[in-house]
Amino acid sequence: QVQLVESGGGLVQAGDSLRLSCAGSGRTFGSYNMGWFRQAPGKEREFAAAISGSTGTIYYGDSVKGRFAISRNNAKNTVYLQMNSLKPEDTGVYYCVADPTFGWTRSQPFALYDYRGQGVQVTVSS
Secondary structure, three states, X not given: OOEEEEEOOEEXXXXXXXXXXXXXXXXXXXXXXXXXXXXXXXXXXXXXEEEOXXXXXXXXXXXXXXXXXXXXXXXXXEEEEEEOOOOHHHOEEEEEEEEOOOOOOOOOOHHHOOEEOOOEEEEEEO
């Protein structure tokens, strides 16, 4: 069974940092496009970050650019999201995604990713 399992979420104060991890199992994700989406309470899910499996190009959503950093360790089949200078508006559920599509673009909707994790809660208090 192929799975993506997120970890590292929690409750932090504004200005703190967190690192989310997404461990893949059931197959090798080294060549996959991988990323993170997030959904704040009462809001639509939004793109946060992604890294291309073919070129290594990294993309960020406007709301996290300059504060978050995505990286991957193919040997561990894991992708990370380092989140710095956290704000209360970063509160939400963070989802890991993976897709093998050669024609993938950063605008691909969450629902079209082949693999999606169950999500991890991040809460930032003011």
